[in-house]
Amino acid sequence: MASKAKIRAVTGMNDMLPMDSAIWEFFEDTARDIATEYGYRPMRTPVLESTDLFTHGIGEATDVVEKEMYSFEDSLNGERLSLRPENTAGIVRAAIEHNMLYDAPRRVWYFGPMFRHERPQRGRYRQFYQFGCEALGFAGPDVDAEMILMTSRLWKALGIQEVKLEINSLGEPAERAAHREALLKYFEAHQDQLNETAKHRLYLNPLRILDTKDPDMQELANNAPRLIDYLGEKSRAFLAGIEHQLERAGIEYTVNPRLVRGLDYYSHTVFEWTTDRLGSQATICGGGRYDGLMEILGGKPAPCVGFAMGAERVLELMKEFGVKPETPDCSVYVIHAGEGTLDPAVTVAESLRDFDVSTIVHGGEASMKSQMKKADASGAEFAVIIGDTEAANGTVSVKRLRDRGEDARFAHQETLPADDACDTIFSELLALETKDL
Structure with a gap:
């Protein structure tokens, strides 16, 4: 009798084996404990959500929605469903659905699998795990700074070194609108230097052209109008409030004018922690303020800020620094x-x-x-x-x-x-x- 072909895991979706459990447990326990120290409570949302949640919550003109989501039609009732590619939209959807902010703002943390159909590489998989925190109903900038202080404390507790913090301000809607017009005029005047991706983004989302990884476009992007130059007094004061807290805590940072988010509901703070130890996967944690998302998803307007980090990238970085926690099988x-x-x-x-x-x-x-x-x-x-x-x-x-x-x-x-x-x-x-x- 011919032997049956072995059934293997889906490409880019990995098993976590018992011999690897110690470092996973160390990361999960440490992240949970530090979030708890800051008053954050656990929250879980389904891995399967309505596709509309992500087209509205992430944006149809993004690579995640256009190319990377695992989406399908439910054969039982015709619903359009997607495996979650990130968790912020689900947290906000749940907050609206359950009226979580009726009596007080909320601090929550989550940990779980996300799904994106992209080419698997080191620290980047089709099923990957994220740890994140969301502060719902807080106007900041003190809570924005709190998020950064929390992640800084986490790196130390995990034994991670040589990470860099970049921050920027996305300002308010009117300031972004003025900057968008300036970007359009600038890139229209240099259309002959745009690659195909940039041409596609030009009228959909010109801000995302600044995120280009194309080395032939770096100088063009570097010379583009800077959003920070369009900020008013209120936005500058908001950013200054965060910088003040970081400096008091002794956290080194760089203001990076090119650090942006491409969707309109983002505002004010954006930050990223990066490393040179993981090749092209430089960003290990990203966060920022998304004050407009509650209203876009059908809720009452409420200020929100959060961050997320890919667990696999963080674990790779821990291994780079020789972190090898040992967990005995028993006492x-x-x-x-x-x-x-x-x-x-x-x-x-x-x-x-x-x-x-x-x-x-x-x-x-x-x-x-x-x-x-x-x-x-x-x-x-x-x-x-x-x-x-x-x-x-x-x-x-x-x-x-x-x-x-x-x-x-x-x-x-x-x-x-x-x-x-x-x-x-x-x-x-x-x-x-x-x-x-």
């Missing part, structure tokens, strides 16, 4: 050898779990020596050993597997009544945890 590994030892091993393990101690019972039969090797490889702090003698006497032997010095409890194997051992192991682990803090 206690229970070894049993001999007839009638499995039942007391399971009983002891359940008692330890009653203390919230992560515990593995060796699966199957093996020699004591083999089980000890497995126990050591698990990263456990203690081995609990049950042989024929222990099973007969209602005791266990406890051995510390990590070197804590000759004077440490259980540095030399000790035998204790099973109940006493569980209580003592818990106390020892608690003392270790307190010491680590």
Whole structure:
């Protein structure tokens, strides 16, 4: 019989395997803890949304909507649906639908998969994970600065170095309109130097031409009229308020006049954290203010600001700086050898779990020596050993597997009544945890 072809994962959609889990858990736990320190609460939205949410919320004249969304018609009811390419629009949709701002502004964070059909490359995949925060109902600029302070704190906690912060102001609608007219006139006068993408964007969204990666257009883009030169007193004061907070916190930054967002609902703050350590994927986190999005999606006008970062890029950067967190499989590994030892091993393990101690019972039969090797490889702090003698006497032997010095409890194997051992192991682990803090 011919062998069946193996079914593989979809290109650009990757598995996260147990051997990779430590660095993922470290990132997720650290990001969540820091967001919580700033008063942000978790929020989850569906990965599948109405396509209209993204055509309105991201813009039809964007690469994401034009080329990258996974969209289809639901065969059951004819709805146009899309896998979310980002999460800000979904957060705002949920805030409107559930009237979340009826009594107070909200700070929320999210983590989950996004989907874009693009060419997979390092740190950039078709299914990728984003961590992000949104502050809904805050007029800033103090909350804008808070977002940047939070991300700066996150880089330090993750062991990430050599990242650069760029900020800019997109001003207010009238200021952007005046700048748009100036851009149109400038690029119309240099149409012979525009590539096909720029020509396509010229009347749809001329601001996005400034984002060009074409080296032949860099000088043209650099010499284009700058939005920052069209800002009024209020917009300049808003930007100055953010700069003041960054300088007080000792955070280095550069004002980059070419840092823009192409959609009308963006306003005032825009920022990006970049690195030279990931090749062409320079941006690891982007954020800004989107005061007009609530109204565009059918809600009452409300100021909003947020950021998002691609987890895979951040993890790549952590690896670049040698961050290798180790997460043990368990705190206690229970070894049993001999007839009638499995039942007391399971009983002891359940008692330890009653203390919230992560515990593995060796699966199957093996020699004591083999089980000890497995126990050591698990990263456990203690081995609990049950042989024929222990099973007969209602005791266990406890051995510390990590070197804590000759004077440490259980540095030399000790035998204790099973109940006493569980209580003592818990106390020892608690003392270790307190010491680590």
